[in-house]
Amino acid sequence: MNLFSLFTRRGSAPVARERLQILLAHERTVTGRSDLAAILQEEILAVIAKHIAVDREKVHVKLDRGSAVSTLEIDIEMPGLATAPAGARPS
Amino acid sequence: MAQVLVVTSGKGGVGKTTSTAALGAALAQSGKNVVVVDFDVGLRNLDLVMGAERRVVYDLINVVQGDAKLHQALIRDKRVETLSLLPASQTRDKDALTPEGVERVIGELREKFDWVICDSPAGIEKGAALAMHHADAAVVVTNPEVSSVRDSDRIIGLLDSKTVKAEKGERMEKHLLLTRYDPARAARGEMLKVEDVLEILSIPLLGIIPDSEEVLRASNLGSPVTLSNPSSAPARAYLDAARRLLGETVAMTVPSDRRGFIGRLLGRRAA
DSSP states (O other): OHHHHHHHHHOSHHHHHHHHHHHHHHHHHHHHHHHHHHHHHHHHHHHHHHHSOOOGGGEEEEEEEOSSOEEEEEEEOOTTTTSSOGGGOOO | OOEEEEEEOSSSSSSHHHHHHHHHHHHHHTTOOEEEEEOOTTSOOHHHHTTOTTSOOSOHHHHHTTSSOHHHHOEEOSSOTTEEEEOOOSSSOGGGOOHHHHHHHHHHHHHHOSEEEEEOOSSSSHHHHHHHHTOSEEEEEEOSSHHHHHHHHHHHHHHTTSSHHHHTTOOOEEEEEEEEEOHHHHHTTSSOOHHHHHHHHOSOEEEEEEOOHHHHHHHHHTSOHHHHOTTSHHHHHHHHHHHHHTTOOOOOOOOOHHHHHHHHHHHHHHO
């Protein structure tokens, strides 16, 4: 293969460098995503907890990173408001 | 104010223990009070590399669990009096390390020493996490090789998210120590160059340690390479790195034994 012989003549280090750059660009977004979602979850929870008593289990933060668009989805279930029927709500 | 430094890498066998011993000895040689702490519980080796394997009585786990006082477990080096070792346990496993216990021991060490250098175990599990958790700064030991660079990248991510400093929103100071470097092979395109690794990891360079048989000789003898042969190429590289840790500006070179020898021959011929 032409391309391959080109690389072998140059030595294998440039190949290593290119492979690493591609791999790490991908891995950084993956690990970055899980960390960012966790941080957001904690901080959003802290803000909401100041005003409303919420169940930690009922807060979901989802971060989706696409090539064109990334979305941040925050799903918070509020006690006594959204889950309970209107009549049963404590006044 | 004491500095807690973690020597870490993710990948095993890249030179964490060698570098801990060499940097610890180098800092102690410059008059600083230094303790090197082995966090590799169950697979301790820093004692062996330091030549203190027959002097271990108590270890980090004994101190963490309150079975021994810190001063009972510390081993004073016989060559440099400002250098001490806190060995890891060989018989226990890493679950014996508790976050509270480690925090207390690091706190006590901060009061006694100028530099606390923690030799991290390989991997990203509990042992490595605890070794880095209380650090003020990190030395990321990397070989110019794909798997080592990838693992270092991962460790850098953890240093920036899972340490006390990171949790407080402060910046963790990170230094790259490139070990087992062969400038001739890098020049021929057979090995990643310093610049390649720096560009990929983008953390400041602390030093370049040339691949050298002196490193094996030093560990055979149980002596940090900066003590066993201070004029050898790796020792000079470690001594320079230690001076940079102390804030000095030292020109970045890759010390070489071979070139020095040829240089001396040429010098003689010219004379």
